[in-house]
Amino acid sequence: MTPPAHPSPADPDRLPPTPAQTVGPFFGYALPFPGGARIAVDGEPDPITVHGLVLDGAGSPIPDALVEIWQADRDGSLAGAPGSLRHDQVTSAVVGRDGTAFTGFGRVPTDADGHWAVRTVAPGPHRPGAVPYLAVAVFARGLLHHLHTRIYLPEHAEGLRAQFPDLPEGRLGTLLAQRERAGVYRFDIRLQGERETVFFDFP
Amino acid sequence: MSRSPRTSIRDGATQREIDAAMAAADRVGPPDPHHPNRDYPPYRSSALRHPRHAPLPVVDPEAVELTGPVFGVTDVSALDNDLTLGQTGEPAGQRITVTGRVLDRTGRPMAGQLVEIWQANAAGRYAHDLDQHPAPLDPNFTGFGRCLTDGDGEYSFTSIRPGAYPWRNHLNAWRPAHIHFSLFGTAFTQRMVTQMYFPGDPLFPYDPVLRSVTDQAARDRLVARYDHQLSLPEWTLGYRWDIVLGGPSRTLFEDR
Ligand SMILES: [Fe+3]
Numbered sequence: 001m002t003p004p005a006h007p008s009p010a011d012p013d014r015l016p017p018t019p020a021q022t023v024g025p026f027f028g029y030a031l032p033f034p035g036g037a038r039i040a041v042d043g044e045p046d047p048i049t050v051h052g053l054v055l056d057g058a059g060s061p062i063p064d065a066l067v068e069i070w071q072a073d074r075d076g077s078l079a080g081a082p083g084s085l086r087h088d089q090v091t092s093a094v095v096g097r098d099g100t101a102f103t104g105f106g107r108v109p110t111d112a113d114g115h116w117a118v119r120t121v122a123p124g125p126h127r128p129g130a131v132p133y134l135a136v137a138v139f140a141r142g143l144l145h146h147l148h149t150r151i152y153l154p155e156h157a158e159g160l161r162a163q164f165p166d167l168p169e170g171r172l173g174t175l176l177a178q179r180e181r182a183g184v185y186r187f188d189i190r191l192q193g194e195r196e197t198v199f200f201d202f203p
Numbered sequence: 204m205s206r207s208p209r210t211s212i213r214d215g216a217t218q219r220e221i222d223a224a225m226a227a228a229d230r231v232g233p234p235d236p237h238h239p240n241r242d243y244p245p246y247r248s249s250a251l252r253h254p255r256h257a258p259l260p261v262v263d264p265e266a267v268e269l270t271g272p273v274f275g276v277t278d279v280s281a282l283d284n285d286l287t288l289g290q291t292g293e294p295a296g297q298r299i300t301v302t303g304r305v306l307d308r309t310g311r312p313m314a315g316q317l318v319e320i321w322q323a324n325a326a327g328r329y330a331h332d333l334d335q336h337p338a339p340l341d342p343n344f345t346g347f348g349r350c351l352t353d354g355d356g357e358y359s360f361t362s363i364r365p366g367a368y369p370w371r372n373h374l375n376a377w378r379p380a381h382i383h384f385s386l387f388g389t390a391f392t393q394r395m396v397t398q399m400y401f402p403g404d405p406l407f408p409y410d411p412v413l414r415s416v417t418d419q420a421a422r423d424r425l426v427a428r429y430d431h432q433l434s435l436p437e438w439t440l441g442y443r444w445d446i447v448l449g450g451p452s453r454t455l456f457e458d459r
Binding site for chain 1: 237238239240241243246248249250251252253254255256257258259260261262264265266267268270271272273274275276277278279280281282283289306308309310317319320321323329330331333334345346347349383385391392394395396397398412413415416420421422424425446447448449450451
């Protein structure tokens, strides 16, 4: 039965968490929503596009992955507003955010070619001196427990290096978006293999 | 780096081969006893989709991950938690109520949390073009819902009991009936996607997705409990399933 949740024997003060399971192949009609990729508010003077592929250990694109972004606003504020999944009150259909308030949340499924893209704003430092980044959660068929990573923009390469002094340069580079042209950054997520992305665990 | 030797299960493997691989994985156990091992050969699609490096532990997460997106009344509609409504007719199958509380690891209820679910119809078919197995689609069942937890952290959905369905992991592979769940928590570290199962399903021992959680007690936490108090006369059967979100959050830190 479902535990009327009881403490874990190993850690008596804490309830054991519910285990994760894969998102499976059929999330596409349930989780993605209109405007899920449009994190920047309307009239944002300096929007950026962050995009890339999700790749498997053979270097093949993954067409059934879901990428979620959570980030600070350009001023570093983490007070993301509700309303990412705003509903139409007549039809109950999800119409997405209204473009006035920054919700900080993006959700995009990969295309048939494993590609994803979001239109957002470069996050500001979330505390004085902090190195800003976009927090990422990756879900996919075949991935039993989702993964967390971070996207650092190239201008923060030094800050990133200082934050993870023990990471070899090659691994560190997987956390760094590449500037393709003004306002467009490339960030591939490699679940396995050469240049495997650095993923984080929050114990 | 991966701890287990590289094993891969051949295309067209039999259930017996999968059973042997699951037994072998049980002996190794996962690096995190609460969660599935991402490197779980019996679930064949995991072979190229798990990192070989262990995730880098961040013991002192930044405020970015100790906060997370928030959702409110505009993010759900009144009908969103009843998957049997919104079409012209009644969906086929057994009507069910699924309810429970969302808690953090201190046992505190998490109010105002977005809960999203999706599932197959009573015949085991998803309303997804890539689900092509020969079971009927149900025009009266789209199979997804959303709600916000109330002040006691409680969510509630009315739905149809989903059917088991075949998949191509190995010969004669069938998923036990399940409902997919997505939850956020108050911190991005608490983000969670999982599946809820129904008590007593005879397919449990054969399913590599459920058995990727190798600890029996942890696996039991994915199984709802039938609750007769929740059943409504001549209407619906009730299931209760509580969800505990792991991961550090600001509120947990404030407690220390
Ligand atoms: Fe499923």
